[in-house]
Amino acid sequence: MNYKSTLLTFLLFVVAGCSSIPPPDQVSPVSVSTARAPGEAQQGVSDKAEQLSQGKPVSIATSQGQIDIEPAVVAVANANSATDPVVPAQPDYYDPWEGFNRSVFAFNHKAYEYVLIPVTDGYKAVIPSPVRASVGNFFANLREPLNLLNNLFSGDVDDAGSNLGRFLINSTVGVLGLFDPASSWFDIDKKRRSIGDMLAHYGVGSGPFLVLPVLGQSDVRGGVSILTEGIIHPVNQIADSPQNYQLRTVDGLDDFSSQSDTYQTLYNEAQDPYLYFRNQYLQGQARDTLYENKNAKD
Structure with missing residues (x-):
């Protein structure tokens, strides 16, 4: 793994799971020079992690070029091409309150x-x-009856059937639902x-x-x-x-x-x-x- 990939993996590991996309007017990319003392470099990494934890993208200058790092939630949205209709057009968070x-x-x-x-x-x-x-x-x-209705109204007949089967089995064999033989004996997953x-x-x-x-x-x-x-x-x-x-x-x-x-x-x-x-x-x-x-x- 080259230097660029190692640095990218380290930064994403530091902040994985705690970031979201900010509105465009809040984006504040910053650059970091690689010519730093060890203590300064460590502080720079900490600063970048903080930027990402707040949902802000960062840019890092390395000997192999510029690395642009986006918050983790961007990776979810960008898993498809920009023209893919399944990708939301609006930002991935909305917190006006x-x-x-x-x-x-x-x-x-x-x-x-x-x-x-x-x-x-x-x-x-x-x-x-x-x-x-x-x-x-x-x-x-x-x-389970509520799950069944919601699955039916969503057109998921198979999942609704699982809800019905689970309810009947667990309400009887499972003693009013205190046990879950539908999962352990009949392999009917929760839906x-x-x-x-x-x-x-x-x-x-x-x-x-x-x-x-x-x-x-x-x-x-x-x-x-x-x-x-x-x-x-x-x-x-x-x-x-x-x-x-x-x-x-x-x-x-x-x-x-x-x-x-x-x-x-x-x-x-x-x-x-x-x-x-x-x-x-x-x-x-x-x-x-x-x-x-x-x-x-x-």
């Missing part, structure tokens, strides 16, 4: 730090892992689909990035999906208020318990946690959109 989002993000972190994380730590300490797995299986099985996924299938844009209270990173389409699913969720058919809200709270607590340690690690290591979690979410959205468009094209 950053001030509001940062406020909600800060509120969420305090709620996690002082309420959810201590509660989930106690939940994990008291409830054995196999029981927590059964709790997760129960709620995953409970939403989860939200209302937001269905809307994306029909070309409905995601809209601006949006941080939801307690629920975290989303966008306008995702917020509409969460609100609508909260109204029509199958849990409302098996329990009345306030029991249905209590069940949804347990569902959310169990779900967060599997992510709390990862959240704390990423938050503590990120220089700007808001940008890191935003960029992670938006890169995932860009990847999923590209995958959906490729499948539609094929």
